[in-house]
Amino acid sequence: xxxxxxxxxxxxxxxxxxxxxxxxxxxxxxxxxxxxxxxxxxxxxxxxxxxxxxxxxxxxxxxxxxxxxxxxxxxxxxxxxxxxxxxxxxxxxxxxxxxxxxxxxxxxxxxxxxxxxxxxxxxxxxxxxxxxxxxxxxxxxxxxxxxxxxxxxxxxxxxxxxxxxxxxxxxxxxxxxxxxxxxxxxxxxxxxxxxxxx
Numbered sequence: 001x002x003x004x005x006x007x008x009x010x011x012x013x014x015x016x017x018x019x020x021x022x023x024x025x026x027x028x029x030x031x032x033x034x035x036x037x038x039x040x041x042x043x044x045x046x047x048x049x050x051x052x053x054x055x056x057x058x059x060x061x062x063x064x065x066x067x068x069x070x071x072x073x074x075x076x077x078x079x080x081x082x083x084x085x086x087x088x089x090x091x092x093x094x095x096x097x098x099x100x101x102x103x104x105x106x107x108x109x110x111x112x113x114x115x116x117x118x119x120x121x122x123x124x125x126x127x128x129x130x131x132x133x134x135x136x137x138x139x140x141x142x143x144x145x146x147x148x149x150x151x152x153x154x155x156x157x158x159x160x161x162x163x164x165x166x167x168x169x170x171x172x173x174x175x176x177x178x179x180x181x182x183x184x185x186x187x188x189x190x191x192x193x194x195x196x197x198x
Contacts, residue, residue, distance in 0.1 A: 006032075058129075060105030060122055062087050070094075070103060077101045079136040081129060083155065085109055085143060093141065101139075104129060109147035110154055121151075123158060130162045137165040144171055144185070 006028060013024035031039040055061070056068035063069055070076065080101025084090050090103050106121045118124065130138050138159060142148035156166050172190030173182060182190075 055105075059103045060087070060107060060125075061090055061103060075100070078134045080139065081126075081135055081137070082139040082141050083126060084141050085148065085151070089141060089143075099139075104138075106142075106151065109142065109145070109151040111147050118154065118158075123155060126155065127158050127162065130159050130164050135162075135164055137167060140166065140168045144189070 010021065010024045010028050013019055013027055014021045016024075019027065031042070052064040053062050054064075054066060056063055056066055056071055058067040058071045061068040061070055065072075077100055080099075081104050082093060082099055082101055083104045083106060084093065085106050085108060087105055090105055093099050093103075104122065104126050106123065106126070108116055108121055110116055110118065110121065126138075129135065138155075140152045140155060142152045152168060159166050170193055172186065172193050173179070174186075179187065
């Protein structure tokens with residue numbers, strides 16, 4: 001029999017993305033077997049993060065300082081703002097080390113069905129930031145979903161009077177991708193975004 005404390009831990013772990021009840025049981029058993037080496041330090045780290053980590057008031061990134069380390073980094077270009085739906089998108093772009101500007105996390109996408117309008121997102125804050133004299137370009141890195149594209153179009157309209165260049169990420173065939181495995185939408189976007197080969 002499994003005790004109530006263990007069942008409670010399993011049920012909480014099962015709520016994490018990518019973990020179902022069976023994976024949660026395996027993870028809990030693994031943690032319990034490595035109580036001193038892993039479970040204790042993990043519990044302390046989680047408790048510390050729950051207290052110290054918060055959303056940056058400038059960009060919306062998660063950090064233990066406000067403004068976050070990305071907003072205060074003097075090596076980053078303040079004339080570029082990359083707009084992402086959530087912090088996961090920011091982290092994905094940071095992994096590439098290709099973007100050296102600033103970010104703006106929306107906190108989701110516009111969705112009439114879910115009752116998410118511009119005020120529920122950080123769009124007014126984006127318009128305010130884009131109106132600063134040092135900002136020259138806003139890069140839209142929203143998802144290639146109906147909601148993501150609707151949000152991007154709305155942002156383009158809102159930024160129309162700010163005097164900034166608004167650009168979007170290219171969409172199309174991924175590096176190493178084979179045409180036979182790509183969906184119709186990706187192939188369509190790739191054809192529309194074609195460019196001369198030199």
